[in-house]
Amino acid sequence: MKILSNEQLVAAYRDAEKQGNDQDWIQLLRKEIRIRGLKPFRKS
Template sequence: MKIMSNEQLVVSYRDALKSGSEKEWIRILKMEIKKRGLKAVNK
């Protein structure tokens, strides 16, 4: 999933969490964030 930049990935993850409707998509994004060594901490 190297199509998204790191910033796009984190933003997509945060948006998915806010909507809360697509559990599978949230899981996939979370795995990719961990694989890249990023943190998606909400402020």
């Protein structure tokens, strides 16, 4: 995976989730976000 800043990672995750991209890509981004300790997840 290309090295992304925290902001780029969150933006990529939200964009992928909004567009309904490949679920494997979304899971990979989500895993990296959790590793970094970020909390971009919206409460539903």
